[in-house]
Amino acid sequence: MKSAVILFPGSNRERDMMTALEKVHGARPHLVWHGETTLPDVDLVVLPGGFSYGDYLRCGAIAARSPIMADVIAKAARGLRVLGVCNGFQILTEAGLLPGALMRNGSLKFTCKFVHLKVENTATDFTRLFPRQAIIRCPVAHGDGNYFADSETLARLEGEGRVVFRYCNVAGEVTPEANPNTSLNNIAGLMNETGNVVGLMPHPENFIEPLHGGSDCRPLFESLLQAA
Amino acid sequence: MKARITVTLKRGVLDPQGKAIERALHTLGFGEVDHVRQGKFIELELPGADAAAARAEVEAMCERLLANTVIEDYQIELGQ
Numbered sequence: 512m513k514s515a516v517i518l519f520p521g522s523n524r525e526r527d528m529m530t531a532l533e534k535v536h537g538a539r540p541h542l543v544w545h546g547e548t549t550l551p552d553v554d555l556v557v558l559p560g561g562f563s564y565g566d567y568l569r570c571g572a573i574a575a576r577s578p579i580m581a582d583v584i585a586k587a588a589r590g591l592r593v594l595g596v597c598n599g600f601q602i603l604t605e606a607g608l609l610p611g612a613l614m615r616n617g618s619l620k621f622t623c624k625f626v627h628l629k630v631e632n633t634a635t636d637f638t639r640l641f642p643r644q645a646i647i648r649c650p651v652a653h654g655d656g657n658y659f660a661d662s663e664t665l666a667r668l669e670g671e672g673r674v675v676f677r678y679c680n681v682a683g684e685v686t687p688e689a690n691p692n693t694s695l696n697n698i699a700g701l702m703n704e705t706g707n708v709v710g711l712m713p714h715p716e717n718f719i720e721p722l723h724g725g726s727d728c729r730p731l732f733e734s735l736l737q738a739a
Numbered sequence: 740m741k742a743r744i745t746v747t748l749k750r751g752v753l754d755p756q757g758k759a760i761e762r763a764l765h766t767l768g769f770g771e772v773d774h775v776r777q778g779k780f781i782e783l784e785l786p787g788a789d790a791a792a793a794r795a796e797v798e799a800m801c802e803r804l805l806a807n808t809v810i811e812d813y814q815i816e817l818g819q
Contacts, residue, residue: 568779569807576804605807612809617755659752659810693753 512739514555515541517583519574524560524597524714531716532557535732545577554739555592556583558599560652560714570613570655571601580606592636592735593708597653600700600710608708609701610668611660617693621654626691628699628713629679632672635702636738637709640730646683647727649713651691656712658694658701668701676700676711740785742797743816746806747778781805790817 514532516525525542532540532555541551545563550556563574574580580602587593587608595603603609616622630638630645641647660668668674676699680689690697692712700711715728748754754776761775785793797815806813 568805572804572807604809610809612807614752614810615755617753619755619759661809693755 512536512538512555512736513541513551513553514538514557515543515551515553516557516559517543517545517579518559519545519561519563519577519598519602521563521565521574522559522561522598524716527714528557528559528596528716531719531732535719535729536736543579545574545579548578548582550579550582550586550591553591555594555735556586558583558593558595558602559716560597560599563598563602566655569605571598571603571605574598574602575605575607584608587703587708590705590707592738594637594735595708595710596714596716597656597712600712601655603708603710609703609710610664611658611701613655613712614657614659615655616653616657616691621652622656622691623650623652624691625649626651626699626713627679627681627683627689628676629683629685630675631677632675632702634672635675635706635709635734637702637731637734638675640734640737644683645730646679646681648718648725649715649728650717651713653692653712656692656694658692658696658698658712660695665695668698669696671704673702673704674698674700675702675709676713740788740790740793741818742783742785742793743818744781744783744797744801744805745778745814745816746781746801746811747776747813748810749812752810793817 678697718728
C-alpha cells in the first residue's frame, strides 16, 4: 500500500497523518510538497489538516489552486483514492472534488474536543471494516467546519448515501447538541459520486491506538489497506 | 485600471460573523440596525484601458479564485 501526504505551507497535521498511515499500512508515505507537479505512483493521497496559506482568502482556497492539485484532480478523476482531513476537507471542496463549502462554525469558536460520529455508509473503500451504523469517538479541532450546500445538492448527497460520517451523541442520536459546528444535517464527512474521494472534518489519524485513549478510527486506515 | 471587488455571502447563507457584529452594534446602542452582513473587499490593478476586457478578466478571477460561488456573490467596480 503506497500513499502520499501533501504538504502545503501552513499544514500542521502531516506528521500525525504519516505516523498513522505508517503504523497501519506498514509503509512510510511519501511527503509531497505542494509545489510539485506530479504525484508519485501511489494508491492513496491524503490532504492533511492545518492552516494552509494561513487560511487567507478562504480556508483551503489557495491550497486548492497549488501546482500539485492539478495532478490530484486529474488522477482522482481516474479513480485514485483521495482522503482530506480537516483543512484537507476544505481544500477538497475548494478544488471542486467534493460539493458544498465549509464555513465558519456557527458558534464562531474554534472547537477542539472529542465528538461521536455515526458511520452512515460502510459500503465504501474508506469504511468497509466498520460495523454497520457504527458509533465511534473521534477528535475535532477546527474553526471552519460548518458544512453548507444548497438544498438540491444536500438532497442528492443524502439520497445517494454520500454522507459517510455524521455527528451524533453517544447513543447515536443525530441532535443539534451533538453538532460541534452547525453543519447542515450534522454532516461530518462525505464522498464524491464515484466513492474514491472522501473528506471529513474530524481527525481519525489521532485516534488509532491505545495511547490516544482509543482506536475507534483505526478501521478507516485498515479499510483503505484492504481496498488497495 | 483599478478594479474593486466586493465579495459577500449569498442571501440565505447564514452569516454568523454578521450576526455577531449586529449584536455588538445593538449593545453599543445602535438598536435599529438589522441584516448586518460581513464580506471582503479586494482591490487590484490591471494594465490597459479597455473596461469590457478588464471586467471579463476580473470576472474570471472571481469565478476561479476570489469568490466561492457556492456560498458567495461578488460585485466588480472598475475605476481609476
